[in-house]
Amino acid sequence: ENIPLELHKVRVVQKLHLVPIERRLKALEEGGFNTFRLTTKDVFLDMLTDSGTNAMSDNQIAAMMQADDAYAGSQSFFKLQKAVEDVLGKKYFLPVHQGRAAENILCHAYIRKGNLIPMNYHFTTTMAHITQYGGRVTELLYDEGFNVDSDYPFKGNMHIEKLEETIKTHGAENIPFIRVEASTNLIGGQPFSIQNLREVRAIADKYNIRLVLDASLLGENAYLIHLREEEFKNCSLGEIIKTMTDLADIVYFSARKLSSSRGGGICTNDHEIYRELEPLIPLFEGFLTYGGISVREIEAMAVGLYETLDETMIRQSPDFIAYLVKSLDDHGVPMVKPAGVLGAHVNAMEICKHIPQNEYPAGALAAALFLVSGIRGMERGTLSNQRDEDGNETLANMELVRLAVPRRVFTLSQIKYVVDRMTWLYENRELIGGLRFVYEPPVLRFFMGGLEPV
Numbered sequence: 403e404n405i406p407l408e409l410h411k412v413r414v415v416q417k418l419h420l421v422p423i424e425r426r427l428k429a430l431e432e433g434g435f436n437t438f439r440l441t442t443k444d445v446f447l448d449m450l451t452d453s454g455t456n457a458m459s460d461n462q463i464a465a466m467m468q469a470d471d472a473y474a475g476s477q478s479f480f481k482l483q484k485a486v487e488d489v490l491g492k493k494y495f496l497p498v499h500q501g502r503a504a505e506n507i508l509c510h511a512y513i514r515k516g517n518l519i520p521m522n523y524h525f526t527t528t529m530a531h532i533t534q535y536g537g538r539v540t541e542l543l544y545d546e547g548f549n550v551d552s553d554y555p556f557k558g559n560m561h562i563e564k565l566e567e568t569i570k571t572h573g574a575e576n577i578p579f580i581r582v583e584a585s586t587n588l589i590g591g592q593p594f595s596i597q598n599l600r601e602v603r604a605i606a607d608k609y610n611i612r613l614v615l616d617a618s619l620l621g622e623n624a625y626l627i628h629l630r631e632e633e634f635k636n637c638s639l640g641e642i643i644k645t646m647t648d649l650a651d652i653v654y655f656s657a658r659k660l661s662s663s664r665g666g667g668i669c670t671n672d673h674e675i676y677r678e679l680e681p682l683i684p685l686f687e688g689f690l691t692y693g694g695i696s697v698r699e700i701e702a703m704a705v706g707l708y709e710t711l712d713e714t715m716i717r718q719s720p721d722f723i724a725y726l727v728k729s730l731d732d733h734g735v736p737m738v739k740p741a742g743v744l745g746a747h748v749n750a751m752e753i754c755k756h757i758p759q760n761e762y763p764a765g766a767l768a769a770a771l772f773l774v775s776g777i778r779g780m781e782r783g784t785l786s787n788q789r790d791e792d793g794n795e796t797l798a799n800m801e802l803v804r805l806a807v808p809r810r811v812f813t814l815s816q817i818k819y820v821v822d823r824m825t826w827l828y829e830n831r832e833l834i835g836g837l838r839f840v841y842e843p844p845v846l847r848f849f850m851g852g853l854e855p856v
C-alpha cells in the first residue's frame with residue numbers, strides 16, 4: 403500500500419465529537435439541509451473547506467506574538483511585503499481582508515458594464531463580483547477539463563484557440579483582463595501547466611490585455627507541475643512558483659488558503675496598475691499597511707508564504723487526497739480523477755443519477771453523507787451556481803461533493819473512516835432523495851440558503 407507519510411508531528415490538538423445520528427438528523431433539519439449552516443459541535447470531520455482551516459506551524463504562531471500594532475507603517479506589513487517579493491516576485495503589494503476582497507477591488511477598478519472576462523473556470527465569489535459590476539464570465543477549458551473520469555494531467559488549462567476567438571469576437575477593448583485560476587477549484591482542484599500559461603501570456607501580449615492570476619491555490623498547482631510537467635521535474639517549488647507569477651501582470655490570493663492563515667492580497671510589478679488599485683484599499687479595506695487584516699495574521703501570512711516553498715508542507719494535503727481518491731475509486735465510488743488538490747471530489751451526478759439536477763444531487767449527497775457519518779463536505783454543483791439574468795436556474799457542468807483535506811489537520815485513520823462511510827453510502831445510494839429551496843438568497847445563495855427534502 404502506498405501510504406502517505408507526514409513529515410511533521412502534532413503538538414496542539416482539539417477535541418472532536420461524534421454525535422448520534424438522531425442529533426445529526428435534527429442538525430440537518432435546523433440547518434436547512436445545507437452543510438454551511440451546520441455548527442461544528444455537530445460535525446465530526448469538518449471537510450467543508452481548507453479556507454482558514456489548514457493547520458498553522460509553530461513558527462507562524464510564534465511570529466504572531468511579535469506583531470507590531472500600528473495603524474500606519476507597521477513593521478509586520480514590511481515583513482509581509484518582503485515575503486511577497488521573495489516568494490511571488492512582485493514588489494508592489496496591497497493587503498486585503500480575504501480573497502474576495504481582492505476580487506472586489508479588481509472588478510471595481512477594471513470592470514465596466516458589458517465587459518467580458520475570459521477565464522479557465524469561475525470561482526463562486528469571482529463570478530458574483532464580476533456580475534455585480536456588470537461584467538460577464540466566459541469559461542474556456544478544454545473538453546478534458548469537464549471529463550470527471552480522465553487521466554489528463556492539466557484539466558485547468560485554458561483553451562488557447564477559444565481564447566483568441568473570444569477576443570476577436572468581443573474586441574480586446576471590452577476585455578479588461580483575462581483570469582487564470584491556479585488549481586482550478588470548482589472542477590476538482592485541477593492544475594494548469596506552465597506551457598499553457600505561457601500560451602495565455604502570448605495571447606494577452608498580442609492583444610494587450612492584462613493577465614490576472616488567482617494564486618489562492620498556487621503552491622498546490624506548483625507541486626502538481628513538479629510531479630506532472632517534464633520541464634519542471636527537477637525544479638524547486640520556489641522556481642516553479644516564480645515562473646508562474648512572472649507570467650501574470652496581477653497576482654491576487656486568499657491567504658486563508660495560500661499561507662494558511664487569514665487575509666489576502668494583490669501584487670504586481672507594474673507601477674501604473676499599483677496606482678490604479680492603491681486608492682481602493684483605504685476605501686474598502688483599511689489603511690495600506692493592514693488592509694483589514696490583524697497585524698498578528700499579517701505576521702502569520704509572511705511566515706506561511708515562505709513555508710509554501712517547503713515541499714514537505716505543501717504535499718501533505720495533495721498526497722492524502724490522492725490516497726483518499728484511490729481508496730474510494732478502488733471501492734467503486736465515482737470520483738473526479740486524476741486526484742486534484744484541496745479536497746477529494748465525489749461525482750454526485752453519477753452517484754445520484756436518480757435525482758434531477760434541479761433537485762441538487764450534490765447538495766443531497768452532501769446532506770446524506772453528513773447524516774450517515776458526521777462528515778461535513780461542500781456542495782459544488784447547481785446549488786452553488788447563480789441564476790442567469792432572467793432568473794432561470796443554470797445547471798452546473800458537474801455535480802460534485804468536495805471533501806476538503808486541509809493541510810496537516812486529519813490523520814490517516816480519519817481518512818479511512820471517510821472511505822468506509824462514503825463507500826457505505828454509495829452502496830445504499832437509492833436512499834438519497836432530492837432537495838428544494840425553502841429560502842433562496844439573491845446572491846451566493848448556497849451559503850445561507852435553506853432547503854427541504856422534495
Ligand code: F0G
Nearest residue numbers: 451453500501502525527587618656658
Ligand atoms: N479564489 C479561489 C480560487 C478560492 O478558492 C477562494 C475561496 C477565493 C478566491 C475567495 O477567497 O474565501 O478568502 O474570500 N475559496 C474557499 C473555498 C471559500 O472553500 O474553496 P476568500
